[in-house]
Amino acid sequence: MIYPGTIHNHQMPVTLQEIIWHKKLEVAKMQQDMTWASLQRQLSSAPTVRDFSTALQQSIYKPSLIAEVKKSSFYHSLIRPDFEPVTIAQAYKRGGASCLSVVTDKKFFQGGFDHLRAIRYRVAIPLLCKDFIIDPCQIYLARSAGADAVLLIAAILTDKELKNFLRVIYYLGMNAIIQVNNLHDLDRVLELEDARIISINNQSYSDFSSNIHITQELMDARRSQLQKLGILVISESGIETPEDLSFVAEAGVQTVIMGESLLKEHDLELAVKNLLQSKFPIHH
Ligand SMILES: O=C(O)c1ccccc1NCC(=O)[C@H](O)[C@H](O)COP(=O)(O)O
Numbered sequence: 001m002i003y004p005g006t007i008h009n010h011q012m013p014v015t016l017q018e019i020i021w022h023k024k025l026e027v028a029k030m031q032q033d034m035t036w037a038s039l040q041r042q043l044s045s046a047p048t049v050r051d052f053s054t055a056l057q058q059s060i061y062k063p064s065l066i067a068e069v070k071k072s073s074f075y076h077s078l079i080r081p082d083f084e085p086v087t088i089a090q091a092y093k094r095g096g097a098s099c100l101s102v103v104t105d106k107k108f109f110q111g112g113f114d115h116l117r118a119i120r121y122r123v124a125i126p127l128l129c130k131d132f133i134i135d136p137c138q139i140y141l142a143r144s145a146g147a148d149a150v151l152l153i154a155a156i157l158t159d160k161e162l163k164n165f166l167r168v169i170y171y172l173g174m175n176a177i178i179q180v181n182n183l184h185d186l187d188r189v190l191e192l193e194d195a196r197i198i199s200i201n202n203q204s205y206s207d208f209s210s211n212i213h214i215t216q217e218l219m220d221a222r223r224s225q226l227q228k229l230g231i232l233v234i235s236e237s238g239i240e241t242p243e244d245l246s247f248v249a250e251a252g253v254q255t256v257i258m259g260e261s262l263l264k265e266h267d268l269e270l271a272v273k274n275l276l277q278s279k280f281p282i283h284h
Contacts, residue, residue, distance in 0.1 A: 016205045019132055020156055022107050027135045034137070042144035043172075052099055052126040052149040052175040053197060053232060056255045059098040061276045063249045066128060066234070067092035068259030069119065070103035071110040075208040080263045085115040088268060089123040095272025099149075101128040101257050104142070113145040120146025128177060132156065136168045149175040149197075154185040155205055159192070166194060177234065181205065186218055190225060196232065199257065203237035210238025216251040223252050242278035 056064045069092075071083040080088070089100050102119055103111035116129060128149040129142035134156065142150050150169050152162060162178065169176040180186045181201040189195050202214045215235040219226075226233055235248040236257035248256060258275075265271035 015208065016156065019105075019108055020134060023105075023132045023134055026107070027138065030141070031135075031137055039137070039140055039144070043140060046144045047120055047146045049143075049173040050126040050148045052128065055098045055126045056232060061096060061098070063235075063245065063253055064098040064255045065096065065272065065276060066099045066101050066236075066255060066257045067095075067097035067262055067272060068101040068103065068130070068257055069111075069115060070130075070259050070263070073260075074108040076260060079260055083110075086118050086122045088263070089119045091268035092262075092272055093123055093125050095269040096276045097125065097272055098255075099126045099128060101130045101151075101259070102147075103259075104129055104131045104145075113141060116142070116145040116147055133165060134161075136165060139165060139168050139172065139174075143172045143174060147174060149177055151177050151179055151199070153179045154189055155179075155181065159188060162189070162192060166192065170194070179236075180218070181214060183218060183221055186222055190222065190229070195229075197234065198226070198231055199234040199236050200253070201237050202235065202239070212238055212244055212247055215248045215253060219251040219253065226252075242275060245275065245278075 069085050069088050072078045102116045103109045104113050105111050126148035129147035130151050166176050177197045177199050178189050178195050179199045179201050200215045200218050202210045202212045233253045234255040235253040239256050239258050240261035262271050
C-alpha cells in the first residue's frame with residue numbers, strides 16, 4: 001500500500017513513488033532480520049543523544065550550517081569518488097558546520113547506517129539521519145546508530161503517520177526535521193501540535209531539479225505563523241554560493257543544509273570556512 005491519504009490529495013510523482021516502493025521492501029527485510037529484543041539491546045547501548053536544535057541556534061554563523069555527508073544521488077550520480085564519511089565529517093566540523101546530515105539510504109544514495117555509526121564515534125557534533133522514513137523501526141535504528149535527529153518527509157507520510165513518528169522521535173529524545181516543498185504540506189505540518197523544526201526542500205519531487213525561490217515563496221506565505229510558533233526553519237537543496245545563502249537567509253530561514261556544492265570541493269574544511277565567513281551580498 002502506498003499511503004492513500006497523500007495520493008488522494010495530490011498525485012505522488014513516479015520517481016518518489018519508486019523510491020518508496022523499494023524502501024518498503026527494504027523495511028520488510030529489515031523487520032524480518034531483526035528481533036524486538038535485539039533492537040532493545042542496540043537501543044540501550046546507543047550513544048547519548050546530543051541537542052541538535054540547540055547546536056543550530058547557538059552557532060556563531062547566521063544562517064547556521066548542516067553539512068551533508070553523501071556519496072552520490074540517483075539524480076546527479078556519483079558526487080564524491082574518494083568518499084570517506086569520517087574524514088568528510090571531520091573536515092566539515094573543523095570548517096564550522098554546526099551539525100551534519102548523514103544520508104543513510106543505500107539504494108539511491110549509496111549511504112548507510114554504518115556511516116552514521118562511524119561518524120558518531122569520531123565527530124562531536126549532532127547528526128541528522130537523512131533517509132526516507134516510512135516505519136518506526138527505521139527511527140529506532142537511526143537512534144541506535146547514533147542519530148540525534150531524524151528527517152520526516154511530509155509528502156510521503158499521512159498526517160497520522162507524521163504525528164505517530166514525531167511521538168517516537170521525541171520519546172527517544174531526538175529532534176525531528178519535517179521536510180516540505182509546497183504550501184499544502186507546510187500547512188499540514190503547521191496543523192501538527194508539536195512541529196519544532198521544518199525544512200523547506202527547494203527540490204521538485206517530480207524531476208528533482210532545485211529552485212531556491214521555493215524557500216522565499218513559502219516563507220512569504222507563512223513567515224509570521226512560523227515565527228509566532230517559534231519554529232526553526234531550514235532551507236535545503238540547490239544552495240551553492242554565498243549569494244544563495246544570503247538569499248535564503250533574507251527570506252527568513254535560520255539554517256541551511258548543503259551537500260553537493262561542498263562535496264565537489266577538494267578541501268572541504270576550506271570550502272566550509274570560505275562559505276560561512278564570506279560577507280553576504282544584500283539581495284534586492
Ligand atoms: O530530502 C529528501 O527527500 C532526501 C531524503 C533522503 C536522502 C536524500 C534526500 N534528498 C536529497 C537531499 O536531501 C539533498 O541532498 C540535500 O537537501 C542537500 O542538497 P544539495 O546541497 O543540493 O546536495
